[in-house]
Amino acid sequence: MKPRNFREPFLFLIIVIFICFGCAPSIKYSIADDETVTGSDWSARDLKEVSEYMADSIGKAKFTRNQRYIEDAPRWMLARDLRNDTDEHVNTRTIMEKIRTKLINSGMAKFVDDQAVSDILEQLKLQQSGLFDNAAAAKVGKLVGAKLILRGTISSIRKRTERTDIIYYNITLQIVNIETGEILWTDEKEIQRLTHKSLFR
Helix, strand or coil: CCHHHHHHHHHHHHHHHHHHHHHCCCCCCCCCCHHHHEEEEEEEEHHHHHHHHHHHHHHHHHHHHHEEEEEECCCEECCEEEEEECCCCCCCCCCHHHHHHHHHHHCCEEECCHHHHHHHHHHHHHHCCCCCCCCCCCCCCCCCCEEEEEEEEEEEEECCCCEEEEEEEEEEEEEEECCCEEEEEEEEEEEEEEEECCCCC
């Protein structure tokens, strides 16, 4: 009787283990800004670059050094979503939220949350219904109104050829005085990117 050959099953097991580990996902927790750019589309690096540039530009704006603006604290502002005129889905709310966060944390402005207004009104109505202790209920008539609106547009021009993909983004923001309609500040940020396509694509 021939002895059993354990070599072949052992080699098969080793191959299976290598295949399994080779197919396992590789996770990286710390990503450099450049690594988020995987093509010509909008990236996390663009989001960071635009939000930092715009917040810094607002901080240096002439109207923020105006005596009336300095004395008129808190400077309540309303951030609207960016109008998306690009040919792709861009989460414009995230752009505005990052700018808003930087302005709040730097003490440049305080913001009215327009998305929370309906929830606030519903909660105020409920608290005034008699189900809550009047002493602990929120008082009606304490909502603050914004005096400034932060708004803008993101647009793009794309040029595709067989071997290249060129994208040009233009992000324009304005701060508008609600009472007068005057544009107190405006700035734009341009992003250009050229992507070469793979020969095997």
